[in-house]
Amino acid sequence: MDSDAQEFPAIRRLQPYKCTAADRKFRQKVKRERGHVCECCGASDVPEKLAVHHILETRTFPQYAREALNMIVLCERCHTNITSAAQLADAAALRFYASLPSQIRERHLPFLVGTKVARPGLLDAFQRGNVEYWNDRAVGDLTR
Secondary structure (H helix, E strand, C coil): CCCCCCCCCCCCCCCCCCCCHHHHHHHHHHHHHCCCECCCCCCECCHHHCEEEECCCCCCCHHHCCCHHHEEEECHHHHHHHHHHHHHCHHHHHHHHHCCCHHHHHHHHHHHHHHCCCCHHHHHHHHHCCHHHHHHHHHHHHHC
């Protein structure tokens, strides 16, 4: 196998992750730095109504729980959309990420590449933002 090839484990062990006061404080800081605005739809809201979504889930990758570039500030509606999509089909979640504004995807991409654990599909969604491709994949996943 070539030395630059990355291996992505098919199964990762979920670990319990307890959100601490330090985590909550860090999330508030991220919301403040990003202007208390949903990074998906642009809706502005009071900080308490905004969610901080982790791209690499904390139960799977707790080492990135307090990494600002692993977080996207979302309104309740957009956060519900991504969490529901992730429960339905992987491609549906990737479609959500591909639909993020390009400046948001570009901000997070170097972090995701640098982790060496982000799956190729996730990297592709952030690199290309090809919503139609991921929409077709999501429909295929859901109709099988």
